[in-house]
Amino acid sequence: MEFNGNAPIYIQVMDLLKAKISAGELNLGDKLPSVRDLSKELKVNPNTIQRAYQELERESLVFTQRGLGTFITEDSELIKSFKTKEINDLIKTFIEDVIKLGYDIEDVLEILKTYLNEEEINEHSGNK
Structure with a gap:
């Protein structure tokens, strides 16, 4: 992924995940990659991915189950x-x-x- 300087990287990560949800690449209840895996894939700091996940959780688009990971909401x-x-x-x-x-x-x-x-x-x- 190419990041631009127009927005913070965590917002660009959020936008990427939102686009995948909109396109149906990520479906209800799907597990997101771990913070570590996604940070390696996108070549960004794990704290950036964590912040993106937290913000998506505030928007209720994802939820976290302790010890299991972060998942796309099941609310259609x-x-x-x-x-x-x-x-x-x-x-x-x-x-x-x-x-x-x-x-x-x-x-x-x-x-x-x-x-x-x-x-x-x-x-x-x-x-x-």
Whole structure:
């Protein structure tokens, strides 16, 4: 993983794990790698991974069982609302960015409709 200087590393680790949850690479109840294993894999200090896990636990996305490890929550509604929030954040950022470029909402909607129609055509014709 390449880290950037725009955010603390523990937040970037959190974002990585959240992305894996959103993408379904990590599922309800899955065990996360140990702090030590993930720190070796990502080449970061174990304290950084520990902090990321603690913050994810505060957000209720993971839970720790003493002596067993850290696991993804088993609360499907929480994961669903997390994913919805992630999507809404992406949409908000996208809309803010295109408005900064001088587009209005009607332009954005037309561009999205065109894009989605083209994607649907490509998907049905196997041109992906």
